[in-house]
Amino acid sequence: DTGVSQDPRHKITKRGQNVTFRCDPISEHNRLYWYRQTLGQGPEFLTYFQNEAQLEKSRLLSDRFSAERPKGSFSTLEIQRTEQGDSAMYLCASSSGSSNIQYFGAGTRLSVL
Amino acid sequence: GQQVMQIPQYQHVQEGEDFTTYCNSSTTLSNIQWYKQRPGGHPVFLIQLVKSGEVKKQKRLTFQFGEAKKNSSLHITATQTTDVGTYFCAAWGSSYKLIFGSGTRLLVRP
Numbered sequence: 001d002t003g004v005s006q007d008p009r010h011k012i013t014k015r016g017q018n019v020t021f022r023c024d025p026i027s028e029h030n031r032l033y034w035y036r037q038t039l040g041q042g043p044e045f046l047t048y049f050q051n052e053a054q055l056e057k058s059r060l061l062s063d064r065f066s067a068e069r070p071k072g073s074f075s076t077l078e079i080q081r082t083e084q085g086d087s088a089m090y091l092c093a094s095s096s097g098s099s100n101i102q103y104f105g106a107g108t109r110l111s112v113l
Numbered sequence: 114g115q116q117v118m119q120i121p122q123y124q125h126v127q128e129g130e131d132f133t134t135y136c137n138s139s140t141t142l143s144n145i146q147w148y149k150q151r152p153g154g155h156p157v158f159l160i161q162l163v164k165s166g167e168v169k170k171q172k173r174l175t176f177q178f179g180e181a182k183k184n185s186s187l188h189i190t191a192t193q194t195t196d197v198g199t200y201f202c203a204a205w206g207s208s209y210k211l212i213f214g215s216g217t218r219l220l221v222r223p
Contacts, residue, residue, distance in 0.1 A: 031209075033211070040122075040215070040216075040218075041215055041216070042119075042201045042203070042213030042214055042215050042216050043156060043201075043213050044213070045206075045210050045211060045212065048209040048210065050209075055209055056207065056209040056210055058210075091155060091156070093156075100144070100146065100161060100205075101146075101158045101161070102156075102158060102211065103158070104155040104156045104157070105155060106154075106155050107155055
């Protein structure tokens with residue numbers, strides 16, 4: 001069990017650029033979640049995958065955000081035309097079908113200049 | 114939509130003092146989870162409560178789920194510097210969506 005892995009750990013980009021983050025869940029976990037966390041707040045749900053199917057997506061997520069989990073293993077989160085308000089920590093979590101416990105990765109910290 | 118309110122926002126205690134954080138919802142919860150996030154770290158699962166009135170203990174930590182399943186608390190007895198961090202409660206807003214409270218940040222003076 002190597003835990004949930006996220007890459008990169010930090011990303012600095014200029015406003016208007018596209019960015020993509022990767023999450024590798026714990027290998028036997030079929031459930032994968034993306035969250036966004038800003039300073040002083042709890043993680044905010046973005047989207048959920050069960051295997052390769054995206055089953056829920058937050059209404060707060062604009063159409064600039066897209067996530068994929070093509071083979072039911074790793075997932076990517078893309079933000080197009082980044083804005084300063086997108087600056088946050090993006091967390092990935094995974095869980096198995098038999099448990100509600102979510103295991104979080106270390107996150108990707110995005111700074112949009 | 115589903116919301117969980119958490120108080121206090123901050124608590125600064127002397128090492129050895131007790132600490133409690135409270136989580137409240139306007140709707141009945143199916144279950145509630147607690148997570149701890151150390152400074153610069155990521156949330157780590159502590160416990161899940163499911164039954165009305167449930168009380169669970171982990172060493173110096175005591176977790177309670179209210180009788181009406183609308184509130185929960187985490188109590189730490191005799192805090193230590195290793196308890197520093199932010200404690201979040203979280204509840205399921207739907208089958209797949211975990212809603213986190215805003216957290217209580219605990220600071221411990223040695």
